[in-house]
Structure formats: structure tokens, C-alpha cells
Amino acid sequence: MDAPPRRGRRPGQGDPVVVRALALLAAFDAGHRALSLAELSRRTAIPLSTTFRLAGHLLAWGALEKGEDERYVVGLRLFEIASLAPRSHGLREVALPYLEDLHEVSGQHVLLAVREGDEALLVERLSSRGAVEIDYRVGGRMPLHDTGVGLVLLADAPRPVVARVAGGLDAPAAERLRRWLPDVRRLQVAVFERSSPAPVSSVAAPVRDGLGQTLAAVSVVVPAGSARPQAYAQVVRATALAVSRGLGHRPPRTG
Template identity: 75%
Template structure:
């Protein structure tokens, strides 16, 4: 007599719930700068998945290297993800071309030097060089920053398409705020540099300039972040522009060779 039990079909979506890959990605997305180490209970709560499912997926991701465990048995992001992320062409080629000039800029200013790209509606920090005595900042490599509220963000937003700018305008509260941002972006495009003051976590000024590819498109932004009041931000404009132009030339040469 033939076996009447159902035969599972490989590669099919489960009849109920999200696909396994979506659950695994949701689990990885539970980690952020404020939640770097999470136990199974916390992971279950943050993802909304049952504890048994969370435990099983976390264990499998640990076997693969996407997760590791700390001394307390909590899960943390694994180095395997870092290895894979380092292969991303948008950051790898850019960092390779930019690093010598970022190091020169850091040597001259002895302050924070940032390199960022636009990722959707935010700026993503792909490199940061910092002097030991530099002012405290909240930026970290791999961290995201608002486009309308940072120096690198303003440069990236000024060089983005109208659809990206319109989406940012829609996030602002009043027509007056939109008009102010429009004027600021027009000034960034006209001058080729953004100067931005921020009060928290410590008062700082940021001077940023665009990095362009061989077609003239803004693909990144480089900036120096200095303590507010330590020097006129405009004193850094020329060195930041020079670094951004040098990186742009390197990016253009690399593009033509490819």
C-alpha cells in the first residue's frame, strides 16, 4: 500500500508565515547600535517570532558565521557578515580610492574625517578617521545619518535627483523649513561645499564636499568635523574641496580602466 503521508515540496514558500530567508533577515535586522548583544528572548520580542523559531534560526546563523555568542551567551553579529560586506563594490572601490586622501586630510586637520554615500533616504558612513583628542561625535562606520541634518548629508542630497529631494522635503514640518532647505541645497550646489553646525552630542561644525564619478555624478561626500568655535569652518573649505577633487579623479580613472 502506498504511503499516504504528504511529501514536502522543496523550494516552496511555507503555507503560513514568512519565508525562512525573510525570518533570518528579520533576525539580523534586530541588531543595531543600541542593541549589539541580544539573547533569544530579546530577539524573539524584537522580531515578533516565536521563541522556538528564533532559537533555531539563531543557532543556524551562528553555525554559518553570521552570528556569534559573547561571554554571557548572547548573540552578536558575526565576522562572516563583515567579510561579505567588505566586498560591496560601492564601498570597497570608493574606500580604496579615497583612503590615501582621507589620511592626508586627517594628518592636516587632526580632526574627524568622514566618507559617506547615500543609501536611500539616508547617508551611510563607509569610513571614519579620528584623532584621539577630537571632539565627541556619534558617527560610526556602517552607521546612518540624516541627509538634511549633516554636512555629508547635505552634499549628497544636493547632488541627488529631484525625487530624493522631494521625499526629504515631505519629511519636514513646515513650508518655511522646506524653503530653508531648498536655499541651503542651492547654495551647496553653487559653492561646491556644505558648512553645517550641530549642537549635539557636542557642538561641532562640519565642512563637506562632493565626490564625483567619471560622469560627474555625486557618488559620495567627504567631510571634516571640528569643535564649534575652535576655528572658522571656512578655514577648512579648501582642504576638504581638494581632498574631494582628488578622490573624484581617482574614481574617474578607476572607472575608465574598468
Template identity: 80%
Template sequence: MDAPPRRGRKPLQGDPVVLRALALLAAFDAEHRALSLAELARRAATPPSTTLRLARRLVEWGALERDDEGRYVVGLRLFEIASLAPRSHGLREVALPHLEDLHEVSRQHVLLAVREGEEALLVERLSAHGAVEIAYRVGGRMPLHDTGVGLVLLAGAEPEVRAGYLGSLEPAAAERLRRRLADVPRLGVAIFDRRRPAPVSSVAAPVRDRTGRTIAAVSVVVPAGSARPQAYEQVVRATGLAISREMGHRRSG
């Protein structure tokens, strides 16, 4: 397969060796968790000799490991480093007890996500046995316009972010999305239905910091038709408010 597209619009700048090492790490994704040397070189668009040299250094450091078949996989050292990210670790630590309560009440999927550029990044997921199939995974990215948490995060983003996102869509789609985003602050939640990979409905609410800025979104994902999504509005909204309070937010009025 071709090398995966690089996220973001700014060209990479800096030390070429560092950039090539980062390209090797970016070659992995949910569908490509283990790569041979040839596959790694191809997906990173790096010469095989350079790939081998950098991969050896990354293995020594712990960023990469070798599986039983000799293929390269992401190393635990990266997990250790990533777990220190304040936007996920501190938030997740505060939110987890409330997510567990929401999970106990709903017995469905419970998600916690933050915005990363023009996508939602999933930082926690709790799932019940037998819950409807969903493709979301911790560390995975989701479109802002096509998920409940994404709608909440986009509605709470800076005006220029919303304008840029809407401007990238066809006019009719942009107008529909604009109307949906306008409902989020009024209702305190976003409700989204999708058909694939299985019909589901999600109800999402914002998590705010002490300044009132939306820093995350929490949601419940349920099978479409199992219950009216509106039945979850109150509990999801309350969960978002509870996490927000612990993040320092105080409601006005």
C-alpha cells in the same frame, strides 16, 4: 524595547524563512550589539522557537556568534561579506590615502559617507586623539538634512529623491533646506553646525564618478568655535576633487 522600524517603504516579499532570518540580523544596532534569545525574538517579532532554530543556523554559517554570556552577537562572516560591497570597498580603497592626508592636516574627525535611501551611511571615519565627541560610527546611518555629508549627498541626488525628501518635511523646514541645498553646487561644499551631543561644525564636499554623479561625500568635523569652518573649505573641496579624479571624474571647463 519594541522591534526597530524596518528601513524603506516597500513591503518585504519573498521566502518567509529568509525574511525571518533577515529580521533577526536587523534586530542588532549600535545600542543593541548583544542580545539574549528572548531579546532577539522580541526585537525581530519572531516566535522564540523559530528564533532559536534560525539563530542556530546563522551561528553555524557564521552570521551570528555567541559571547561569553551566551548572548548572540553579529558574526565576522557578515563583515567579510560586507567588505566586498563595491559601493564601499572600492570607494574606500581609493579614498583612504586622501582621507589620511586630510586627517593629517586637520587633526580632527574625517568622514566618508554614501547615500543609502533617505539616509547617509558612514563607510570610513578617521579620528584624532582628543577630537570632539561625535556619535558617528562606521556602518552607522545619519540623517541627510542634519549632517554636512548628508547635505552634500542630498544636493547631489536625483531631483525626484530631493523632491520626495523635501515633501516629507514641514513647509518652512523644507524651504530652509531647499535654500541650503541650492548653495552646495555653487560653493562646492556644505557647512553645517550642530549642538548635540557636542557643539560641532562640519565642512563637506562631494565625490563624483566619471559621469559627474555624486557618489559620496567627504567631510571634516571640528569643535564649534575652535576655528572658522570656512578655514577648511579649500582643503575639503580639494580632497573631494582628488578622490573624484581617481574615481574617473574629469572637471569640465
């Protein structure tokens, strides 16, 4: 889970058939939820006849389904298996009641994210209809360096991850990031301001498992200027601690 993302990777001729079948699944993304056979073949660089044969197996098993227009879509069977993933639905099962409480008292967006390689992946999002506009989608990826949940996840990530993320930024941004991370670690909370698509503040805190490892981050996202973001720090931390407790974490008491 610490390898750099390789979403754009295309299997070559010599790749085993399993790698090619997985490449067909990876051809789908938020902008391409339905693909024709020709599109599948083109996006994976797998010959049309092989694509047809492999897609047939995926279809028979239920990893793919045919939509109304005969294009392929991701199948429900994949959702069924994915629902057993400890880092998504397993985590969500424990977290959801506490996220709902946070959503109720804040009335804004509540996010739950985990780190996947050098990015954050959104596992849950609860949003009120009137909440400020954000463009994060459950199952979608978010940058680690400019989201609240991302900073929390990055603060406890292995050094090589921090190095790679910082390496992708310009010098002032990388410097700022390196200055922030110790504060996030010390305060157990990250406050981040973001200006697009709408100006928002996010306040995030870490969720830990029974071994004390940071497994996820919880945040609220509120319109910038609506309240001092720090006003949310306590409730977000308390929510993250409640979820951690549900995962078997026993935080050391400082008092």
C-alpha cells in the same frame, strides 16, 4: 537604494523564510549588539522555535556568533562578505590615503559617508583623540538635512528623496533646506553648523564616480568658532576630487 528605510519592519507569518532570516540580522543595532534567543524572537516577532532554527543556520555559516554569555552577536563572516561592498569598503580602499592626509593637515574629524535611502551612512571616520565630541559611528546612520555630508548627498539626490526629507521637516526648516541645496550644487561644498552634542562646523564636498554621479561625501568636522569654516573648503574639495579621481572621475576644468 532609493526606497525609504524600513528598519522597523517586522516580517509577518506569510513572509518567506529568507526574509525572516534577514530580519534576525536586522534585529541588531548599536544599542543591541548582543541578543539572547528570547530577545531575538521578541524583536522580530518570529516564534521562538523558528528563531532557534534560523539562528542555527546563521550561526553555522558565521553570520552570527555566540558571545561569552551565550548571547548572539553579529559574526565575522558577515564583515568578510561586507568588505566586498563597492559602496563601503571598496570606496574606503580608494579613499583612505586621501582621508588620512586630510586628517593629518586638519587634525580634526574626517568623515566619509554615502546616501542610503533617505539617510546618510558613515563609511569611515578618522578622529584625533583631542577632537571635538561627535556621536557618529562607522556603519551608523546620520540625517541628510542637518549634517554637512548629508547636504552634499541630498543636493545631488533624486527629487523624490529631497521631497521626502523636506516633508519630514517643519516649514521654515524645509524652506531653508530648499534654499541651500542649489548653493551646495553650485559651490560644490556645504558648510553646516550644529550645536549638539558640542557646537561644531562641518565642511563637506562631493565624491563622484567615473560617470560623474555623486557616490559619497567627504567632510571635516571642527569645533565651532575655531576657524572660519570656509578656510577648510578648499582642502576638503581637493580631497574629494582626489578620491573622485581614484574612482575614475575626470572633472571638467573651468579655467
